[in-house]
Amino acid sequence: MAYLPAASRYTQMQYRRCGKSGLKLPAISLGLWHNFGHVDVLENSRKILHLAFDNGITHFDLANNYGPPPGSAEENFGHILKDDFKSYRDELIISTKAGYYMWEGPYGEWGSKKYLVSSLDQSLKRMGLEYVDIFYHHRPDPDTPLEETMMALDLIVRQGKALYAGISNYGAEEAAKAIKILRELGTPCLIHQPKYSMFVRWVEEGLLDVLEEEGVGCIPFSPLAQGLLTNKYLKGIPADSRAAKPTGFLKEEEVSEEKVSKIKKLNELAQQRNQTLAQMALAWILKDQRITSVLIGVSRTEQLTDCLHSLDNLAFSSEELNAIENILK
Numbered sequence: 001m002a003y004l005p006a007a008s009r010y011t012q013m014q015y016r017r018c019g020k021s022g023l024k025l026p027a028i029s030l031g032l033w034h035n036f037g038h039v040d041v042l043e044n045s046r047k048i049l050h051l052a053f054d055n056g057i058t059h060f061d062l063a064n065n066y067g068p069p070p071g072s073a074e075e076n077f078g079h080i081l082k083d084d085f086k087s088y089r090d091e092l093i094i095s096t097k098a099g100y101y102m103w104e105g106p107y108g109e110w111g112s113k114k115y116l117v118s119s120l121d122q123s124l125k126r127m128g129l130e131y132v133d134i135f136y137h138h139r140p141d142p143d144t145p146l147e148e149t150m151m152a153l154d155l156i157v158r159q160g161k162a163l164y165a166g167i168s169n170y171g172a173e174e175a176a177k178a179i180k181i182l183r184e185l186g187t188p189c190l191i192h193q194p195k196y197s198m199f200v201r202w203v204e205e206g207l208l209d210v211l212e213e214e215g216v217g218c219i220p221f222s223p224l225a226q227g228l229l230t231n232k233y234l235k236g237i238p239a240d241s242r243a244a245k246p247t248g249f250l251k252e253e254e255v256s257e258e259k260v261s262k263i264k265k266l267n268e269l270a271q272q273r274n275q276t277l278a279q280m281a282l283a284w285i286l287k288d289q290r291i292t293s294v295l296i297g298v299s300r301t302e303q304l305t306d307c308l309h310s311l312d313n314l315a316f317s318s319e320e321l322n323a324i325e326n327i328l329k
């Protein structure tokens with residue numbers, strides 16, 4: 001049966017303006033890094049996308065290398081788009097990126113104009129799209145002049161292959177430089193995508209201030225620390241978890257005793273707030289108005305439903321915030 005999105009899809013989700021741009025993003029966005037590759041079950045990926053859109057998640061985040069194998073998440077997403085979302089393209093914000101290794105030779109990774117332009121052309125083909133909404137440079141390139149990388153983003157936007165430009169994994173200082181170059185070129189930087197969670201907090205030491213000053217949005221990735229900040233690893237490593245899967249990026253050794261002891265304490269605090277730990281971890285990031293959206297991943301629909309309920313309570317008392325700081329110390 002053809003997919004028909006829920007008529008109620010815009011009733012619950014909160015939308016936040018992305019920096020000082022005209023674009024609003026859902027407070028929760030869905031990433032396709034894991035669980036959408038050829039190694040995964042396509043019908044499960046499809047169900048996740050349906051549930052997301054039914055609940056007002058309008059933003060789906062990809063990259064050239066997502067899979068495995070690399071490129072397969074874009075291919076699968078392209079199939080599902082064609083089957084189910086064709087009539088809804090104008091309700092979707094689709095992003096992709098280039099920066100990591102994709103193909104052999106000197107033009108298959110990093111930040112040259114040659115690589116970025118070729119990679120986006122490949123991504124558009126895989127997804128069956130004429131344009132993406134956001135195109136990111138995925139990671140800073142120590143060798144290519146920043147001007148060249150930013151000129152490539154500017155060119156891509158002017159060509160209409162992307163509507164907006166973004167950067168990811170840039171430190172505060174290099175982000176400030178990139179934002180300035182893009183502004184001078186006439187293509188403002190829309191958004192920055194950094195890693196940020198209760199366990200990874202470098203963005204608090206300068207980057208968030210830069211983004212606020214410059215009017216650039218912020219969409220943290222891995223806000224659940226790849227699943228650590230959920231109730232998943234309270235009693236060991238489940239067989240179907242990212243830490244146990246050979247294709248998962250979370251390593252077993254990251255589920256350390258020290259981490260699990262913190263996770264248990266955070267879980268108790270979440271329960272006192274009548275939230276699951278995943279909900280509290282997302283709310284903890286979204287409490288900061290400089291954050292546009294949290295970019296989550298899910299391996300099944302039940303997890304997405306759980307995460308969506310984080311929006312029911314984004315407020316923290318100062319006692320709760322102090323308790324979290326004490327646990328994280």
Ligand SMILES: NC(=O)c1ccc[n+]([C@@H]2O[C@H](COP(=O)([O-])OP(=O)(O)OC[C@H]3O[C@@H](n4cnc5c(N)ncnc54)[C@H](OP(=O)(O)O)[C@@H]3O)[C@@H](O)[C@H]2O)c1
Binds near residue numbers: 169224241278304
């Ligand atoms: N720019 C970059 O360099 C970069 C890097 C990484 C990611 N990203 C983006 O960020 C997105 C999200 O990253 P991520 O997948 O690492 O995010 P995450 O939300 O921190 O972790 C997702 C994992 O957490 C578990 N999970 C999620 N909700 C849960 C719940 N309610 N209860 C229990 N477990 C739950 C699932 O693990 P199981 O699979 O074990 O069930 C899920 O696969 C990616 O898809 C990608 O779009 C960008």
